[in-house]
Amino acid sequence: MGEKVxxxxxxxxxTARKVFAQKGYTGVTMKDVVEACNISRGGLYLYFxxxxxxxxxxxxxxxxxxxxxxxxxLSKASSDTDLFAIFIKEQKKDILQKESLLVxxxxxxxxxxxxxxxxxxxxxxxxxxxxxxRLLENGKKHGEFAIEEPxxxxxxxxxxxxxxxxLRQSIGISERQINEELLYLLSGIVAEE
Amino acid sequence: MGEKVxxxxxxxxxTARKVFAQKGYTGVTMKDVVEACNISRGGLYLYFxxxxxxxxxxxxxxxxxxxxxxxxxLSKASSDTDLFAIFIKEQKKDILQKESLLVxxxxxxxxxxxxxxxxxxxxxxxxxxxxxxRLLENGKKHGEFAIEEPxxxxxxxxxxxxxxxxLRQSIGISERQINEELLYLLSGIVAEE
Amino acid sequence: MGEKVxxxxxxxxxTARKVFAQKGYTGVTMKDVVEACNISRGGLYLYFxxxxxxxxxxxxxxxxxxxxxxxxxLSKASSDTDLFAIFIKEQKKDILQKESLLVxxxxxxxxxxxxxxxxxxxxxxxxxxxxxxRLLENGKKHGEFAIEEPxxxxxxxxxxxxxxxxLRQSIGISERQINEELLYLLSGIVAEE
Amino acid sequence: MGEKVxxxxxxxxxTARKVFAQKGYTGVTMKDVVEACNISRGGLYLYFxxxxxxxxxxxxxxxxxxxxxxxxxLSKASSDTDLFAIFIKEQKKDILQKESLLVxxxxxxxxxxxxxxxxxxxxxxxxxxxxxxRLLENGKKHGEFAIEEPxxxxxxxxxxxxxxxxLRQSIGISERQINEELLYLLSGIVAEE
DNA sequence: TATGAATGAGTCTTCATTCAT
DNA sequence: AATGAATGAAGACTCATTCAT
Numbered sequence: 001m002g003e004k005v006x007x008x009x010x011x012x013x014x015t016a017r018k019v020f021a022q023k024g025y026t027g028v029t030m031k032d033v034v035e036a037c038n039i040s041r042g043g044l045y046l047y048f049x050x051x052x053x054x055x056x057x058x059x060x061x062x063x064x065x066x067x068x069x070x071x072x073x074l075s076k077a078s079s080d081t082d083l084f085a086i087f088i089k090e091q092k093k094d095i096l097q098k099e100s101l102l103v104x105x106x107x108x109x110x111x112x113x114x115x116x117x118x119x120x121x122x123x124x125x126x127x128x129x130x131x132x133x134r135l136l137e138n139g140k141k142h143g144e145f146a147i148e149e150p151x152x153x154x155x156x157x158x159x160x161x162x163x164x165x166x167l168r169q170s171i172g173i174s175e176r177q178i179n180e181e182l183l184y185l186l187s188g189i190v191a192e193e
Numbered sequence: 194m195g196e197k198v199x200x201x202x203x204x205x206x207x208t209a210r211k212v213f214a215q216k217g218y219t220g221v222t223m224k225d226v227v228e229a230c231n232i233s234r235g236g237l238y239l240y241f242x243x244x245x246x247x248x249x250x251x252x253x254x255x256x257x258x259x260x261x262x263x264x265x266x267l268s269k270a271s272s273d274t275d276l277f278a279i280f281i282k283e284q285k286k287d288i289l290q291k292e293s294l295l296v297x298x299x300x301x302x303x304x305x306x307x308x309x310x311x312x313x314x315x316x317x318x319x320x321x322x323x324x325x326x327r328l329l330e331n332g333k334k335h336g337e338f339a340i341e342e343p344x345x346x347x348x349x350x351x352x353x354x355x356x357x358x359x360l361r362q363s364i365g366i367s368e369r370q371i372n373e374e375l376l377y378l379l380s381g382i383v384a385e386e
Numbered sequence: 387m388g389e390k391v392x393x394x395x396x397x398x399x400x401t402a403r404k405v406f407a408q409k410g411y412t413g414v415t416m417k418d419v420v421e422a423c424n425i426s427r428g429g430l431y432l433y434f435x436x437x438x439x440x441x442x443x444x445x446x447x448x449x450x451x452x453x454x455x456x457x458x459x460l461s462k463a464s465s466d467t468d469l470f471a472i473f474i475k476e477q478k479k480d481i482l483q484k485e486s487l488l489v490x491x492x493x494x495x496x497x498x499x500x501x502x503x504x505x506x507x508x509x510x511x512x513x514x515x516x517x518x519x520r521l522l523e524n525g526k527k528h529g530e531f532a533i534e535e536p537x538x539x540x541x542x543x544x545x546x547x548x549x550x551x552x553l554r555q556s557i558g559i560s561e562r563q564i565n566e567e568l569l570y571l572l573s574g575i576v577a578e579e
Numbered sequence: 580m581g582e583k584v585x586x587x588x589x590x591x592x593x594t595a596r597k598v599f600a601q602k603g604y605t606g607v608t609m610k611d612v613v614e615a616c617n618i619s620r621g622g623l624y625l626y627f628x629x630x631x632x633x634x635x636x637x638x639x640x641x642x643x644x645x646x647x648x649x650x651x652x653l654s655k656a657s658s659d660t661d662l663f664a665i666f667i668k669e670q671k672k673d674i675l676q677k678e679s680l681l682v683x684x685x686x687x688x689x690x691x692x693x694x695x696x697x698x699x700x701x702x703x704x705x706x707x708x709x710x711x712x713r714l715l716e717n718g719k720k721h722g723e724f725a726i727e728e729p730x731x732x733x734x735x736x737x738x739x740x741x742x743x744x745x746l747r748q749s750i751g752i753s754e755r756q757i758n759e760e761l762l763y764l765l766s767g768i769v770a771e772e
Numbered sequence: 773t774a775t776g777a778a779t780g781a782g783t784c785t786t787c788a789t790t791c792a793t
Numbered sequence: 794a795a796t797g798a799a800t801g802a803a804g805a806c807t808c809a810t811t812c813a814t
Contacts, residue, residue, distance in 0.1 A: 163356030
């Protein structure tokens with residue numbers, strides 16, 4: 001019994017994900033989800049009390065699967081340079097992703113009362129920054145990266161990536177420009193020598 | 194008579210600006226504006242057909258007054274380095290501005306069907322990039338900036354600034370970190386030598 | 387303009403009164419009122435935020451017109467005995483009234499959180515008790531009523547009347563029995579001699 | 580098996596009683612009962628088709644246990660005066676009872692279409708009146724009570740008691756005032772001499 | 773018997789938009 | 794030009810009741 005419920009919950013989350021990817025966060029109603037899922041009005045409430053908690057579950061789910069994938073990709077790396085390249089590639093995939101949750105995530109972030117608390121986006125961003133810092137530190141130690149301050153560099157790269165993301169979603173910056181900028185970031189760290 | 198109309202229109206736009214600064218774009222209703230302006234429901238419709246056109250006028254107005262201000266500040270500069278520093282300072286003010294329209298602007302951008310058309314954000318961004326490119330080119334020509342590709346550098350800086358903006362609004366990045374990053378950008382161009 | 391609004395407000399209150407008289411308080415929905423008034427859903431909200439405030443206005447209105455009527459009737463009295471008889475008659479009218487708000491008033495009372503505060507029923511009851519006490523005191527002073535403790539007698543009579551009211555509404559006690567009891571109360575005070 | 584069913588039925592009735600005592604009749608949903616009983620939604624329907632029939636069983640159960648208790652108390656009486664005092668005391672307990680079903684009972688009564696049929700409240704009230712009439716008749720016959728018309732007196736007392744009950748629930752009349760009135764009723768019959 | 777997921781009707785409430793004055 | 798009452802569509806949410814297991 002509980003398994004069936006789990007399956008349906010998952011089905012709703014996955015279907016809702018598509019809706020959020022398409023319409024963002026703010027504009028999505030329970031009705032939208034109900035219709036996308038082809039279930040009854042009351043049925044959805046059995047699983048989620050409101051759009052917000054549904055979206056939060058979508059995010060949690062997303063994170064989990066993202067992590068898995070990244071893990072897999074990173075395991076292939078043979079050097080810090082390699083690792084960094086993979087990281088950048090990962091980011092590029094994120095930035096260009098067709099069915100991206102990014103806009104929804106932005107809108108969700110804006111809707112939060114206290115910017116400091118319960119901020120999914122924040123923790124995700126900070127995790128990325130931390131990972132990158134470690135990566136750069138290692139690269140520096142191993143003599144692969146010619147940088148002075150790994151932490152500052154990491155933050156700078158993260159900020160640029162965020163810039164690419166928002167520009168992609170807001171003004172639709174071109175893939176070529178994204179590539180250029182990522183290459184620029186890459187070369188700033190690796191090709192220094 | 195026409196003057197009176199112009200005045201009232203301006204009054205509505207300025208009052209609405211406060212509302213958008215406070216509540217973003219998506220959440221603002223005609224009712225919100227009507228109440229903030231203390232005018233009649235029907236009265237607002239005489240001037241603006243819907244929230245979108247009202248917001249677009251707010252943006253146009255914003256741009257005009259921004260330009261004026263920037264113009265004034267830039268006129269004080271005595272060198273390209275100076276000019277660049279002022280530019281960065283201007284951006285910082287933007288990023289930190291309390292009554293910012295930024296969130297509203299993001300939400301508005303997300304709501305646009307075609308990312309290419311009617312995009313205020315885009316034209317504003319591109320104007321900035323263009324200005325910065327010219328600036329860097331001049332600085333390079335005058336020997337003030339030790340850079341290879343002004344255009345790429347300009348774009349990189351603009352992207353980073355966009356990153357700072359969205360991070361400020363989404364996860365509430367601290368003023369200190371913003372300062373650090375801006376300094377980093379500054380030093381990348383100017384203090385190279 | 388304001389006058390028209392006042393009129394419509396009054397119309398709604400009067401129409402709602404009928405609905406409450408018919409269906410009580412608890413079971414009445416905004417929809418019921420909307421339909422009875424033949425106005426739009428949103429229209430009702432222009433005048434009343436919810437059923438409770440609407441009912442409270444119905445009560446306030448009721449009290450006002452009741453007071454007027456009672457005033458008129460009492461002005462005819464030529465002695466305390468007369469006055470008392472009129473008072474009892476007034477109560478009888480109340481108890482037997484076809485389109486009575488009594489059930490609605492009970493249900494409304496039950497729905498109140500704190501029995502002590504904002505209790506319309508209470509203030510109405512206490513006003514009645516006070517009036518009756520004064521009346522009995524006068525009658526005693528003038529030698530018309532052979533009673534020891536006007537206050538206790540007044541309260542006793544009020545309690546009995548409340549008993550009649552609730553019995554009328556809950557088990558449908560007959561008019562004959564109501565008459566008998568009221569006569570009993572009357573004779574207990576007046577015909578003592 | 581049948582015994583088990585009986586037990587569960589009883590368990591539901593007793594649990595539901597608490598719910599009705601707390602929330603009245605009108606506001607109670609099947610969900611409330613299901614949750615209080617910690618049984619399944621469908622499970623409740625196996626025993627009761629709707630709130631009404633459940634409440635009616637609660638009432639029937641209540642009556643039975645009440646009768647038992649009263650029986651016990653009355654058996655201690657050694658005179659009609661005694662009996663009457665115990666009766667009054669019983670009523671006082673009823674009026675002041677914390678976990679009273681009174682409000683629920685009122686609401687239930689109001690909800691009945693035909694005031695004459697299926698009325699638990701009515702039969703209960705009439706049983707009380709009959710009992711009191713017999714009691715007063717006996718007291719009169721034995722010379723304990725100096726009254727003319729036992730039936731009228733009984734009805735009068737019952738009406739007053741109903742008044743106390745409703746006043747307790749609607750406006751929260753004080754315990755002191757209840758005591759005073761009951762004493763008044765007592766003295767009207769017994770201490771006449 | 774018992775479970776609890778699922779349904780869909782019903783109510784509340786808000787809002788953009790219209791229109792008579 | 795301006796007002797603000799009025800409308801009706803749309804979304805949120807709850808609950809009695811059913812039904813497959």
